[in-house]
Amino acid sequence: MLDPHTIARPVVATTHGAVRGVSADEGLxxxxIPFAAPPVGGLRLRPPEPAVPWSGVRDAAGFPAAPAQHAGITPELEALGPHAVGVARALGAADGTFSEDCLYLNVWTPCLEGRLPVLMWIYGGGFETGTASPPSFDGAALSRLTGAVVVAANYRVGALGWLHPxxxxxxxxxxxxxLGLQDQTAALRWIRDNAGRFGGDPGNVTVAGASAGAFSVGALLALPDAKGLFHKAILQSGSVTRVQSPDIARALTENFLSAAGVASLDELATASLGRILDAQSSVVDSDIGRRNxxxxxxxxxxxxxxxLPARPLDAVxxxxxxxxxxxxxxxxxxIRMWAELGGAGYRPADEDALTAEMARANVVDPPALLEAYRVRLRAAAPRPGGTSAAAPDELRDLRTLFLSDAVYRVPSARLARTQVAAGGPAHSYLLSAEPFGAGTGAFHGAEAFYLGDRLTALDIDTPDNRAVRDQLAxxxxxxxxxxxxxWPAHDLAGSPTGTTHLVGPDPRDVHEPPLDIAAHWGLGT
Structure with missing residues (x-):
């Protein structure tokens, strides 16, 4: 096996041309690396075309620009300190340079010889932001912690990647x-053809992602063009249910075209990028509940x-x-972090507004579910002289419990249940670790600090956090x-809701969703 520390500038011949890399964090x-042609000019809003081959050796020491998007790491955010910036990056915010010419990928590998597992990482960011490059995503740590070849590919975000014709x-x-899914599939084809040249096993590829990345993975499970290109899948804080209907997607695109001041996709193909970015932000819901x-x-x-011929849950x-x-x-x-940041606008106007939101999520008996959450909340933090009417902060906390389940936890449990019922293997886990303490809890994106080994950088390098990092890794x-x-596979026979492993200070098997609310979600029966 070649020692990466003896190879200052290694050269690898890919199917499109040779690339020269660098040593990085106990690896290379x-x-x-281009995996498709630049989606600019006549290729804007078109499926990815094959990358153009090059002669000579292409320098692969500089990370590519992020896909076109508004900058997420602003001076105002930086002024709030490293924890705020870390959370924003965990949620998909990017900084640096942005470009429509974005279809490039990065490879981190422990060595160039062998047949190591390959992990293709798909970033999150609400399908509107994100990047495959540091500092938002640094695959060096994930490669070191897992011993895998890590590949992260940019995909188009916002209207340029996800509008419906x-x-x-x-x-x-x-x-x-x-188009974003098609970009991800093009990257998977590149991995099939090139992983072996970087020490990876093209017959053992896992596609993994968080948030929008996990929802992308869920869609790839049902995508005919991706069939056979990966062999395992990891979905962190995302599943197969965050899929727009054609009618809603069509209306969104039509509103977007109007906001951009164009009459058709033909006109949009030559519109200014600034007009596109401004318009795409103006037509979507901003509230975390209404969005999802x-x-x-x-x-x-x-x-x-x-x-995408079939809805992913139906396909599974x-x-x-x-x-x-x-x-x-x-x-x-x-949802805890959004509750903390959302202020008064996050709180439901009253209890009726919250139960109406529950009905929108197809809860059969919203008042009963609300009461189950209230019992849980008051058992955890009893309020003196508690009444049946919820106080404003209790309403906020009740909504947070509900949305955490509605958007992430229940759909994840439903995916595991559906996969097992279809005869496929599934393991599930629930992260309970609190990197910044009980105030923000085990919030959306918290796993990134452990899998990215960011504990020292964020000054949270405690024995408990190191233990969680090691559990996840x-x-x-x-x-x-x-x-x-x-840990045991998700087993419908072994638990009313299936077996889920708790990852955190007290690792053990638990019910997910918890039995107090499972029946209200149509699970556990």
Whole structure:
């Protein structure tokens, strides 16, 4: 095996040309490798085309620009300190340079010889932001912790990656649906053809992602063009249910075209990038609940019927992922950070508004579910002289419990249940670790600090946090190699809701969703 420390500038011949990488964090890094042609000019809003081959040796020491988006790391955010910046990056915020010419990937590998597991990472960011490059995503730590070859690829975000062909002449653009998924699939084809040249095993590829990345993974399970390109899947804080209907997606695109001041996709193909970015932000819901519950207006995966023929949950139920082991994770307090940052606008106007939101999430008996959450909340923190009417902060906390379940935890449990019922393997876990303490809890994106080994950088390098990092790294490493993270598989016969492993200070098997609310969500019966 070649020692990476003896190879200052290693050269690897890919299918499109040779690249020269650098030593990085006990391994090697090859940055900015094209996996498709630049989606600019006549290729804007078109499916990814093959990368153009090059002669000579291409320097792969500099990371590529992030996909076109508004900067998420602002001076105002930086002034709040490293924890705030760390959370923003964990949620998909990017800084640095941005460009439509973005279809490049980065490879981090322990060595160039061998047949190591390959992990393709898909970043999150609400399908509107994100990048495959540091500092938002640094695959060096994940490669070191898991012993895998880590590949992270940019994909188009916002309207450029996720608009649904609509408007005058929209039928001529039918092949341009779900461009972000098509970009991800092009990267998977590159991995199939090139992973072995970087010390990876093209026959053992795991596609993994968090948040929007995990929802992308869920869609890839049902995508015909991705079939056979990966062998295992990890979904962290995302599942298969965050999929727009064609009608809602069509209306969103039409509103976007109007906001951008163009009459058709043909005109949009030559519109200024600034106009596109401003318009795409103006037509989506900003509230975390309205965005993610059924009927929400947000960019992302669309059940278009052409690129994505079936809804992913239906495809999994029909056996599309039977041969693909799934590792499905969620965080206990997914929505807590948005509740902390949302201020008064996050709180429901009253209890009726909250139960109406629950009904929108297809809860059968919203008042009963609300009462179950209230019992849980008051048992954890009893209020003197508690009454049946919720105090304003209790309303906020009740909504946080509900949205954490509705958007992330219950859909994750439902995916595990569906996969097992179809005859496929699934393991699930719930992260209970609190990197910044009880105030923010195990919030959405918290796992990134452990899997990215950011404990020292964020001044949270405690024995408890190191133990959680090691739990997650060991589980992911084992799953990448064998499809088994080291705890019992999700088993519908062994628990009313299936067996889920708690990752945190008190690792053990638990019910997910908890039995006090499972029946209200149609699970556990």
């Amino acid at each position: 890094c090859f940055a900015g 609509a408007g005058p002449g929209g039928d001529r653009w039918a092949a341009s649906a779900n 519950l059924p009927g929400g207006r947000i960019w992302g995966v669309v059940h278009d019927g052409t690129v 139920a029909a056996g599309a992922a039977v041969g693909i082991p799934l590792l499905i994770g969620a965080n206990r307090d997914e 060991t589980a992911w490493s084992r799953f990448l190699r064998t499809g088994d993270p080291g």
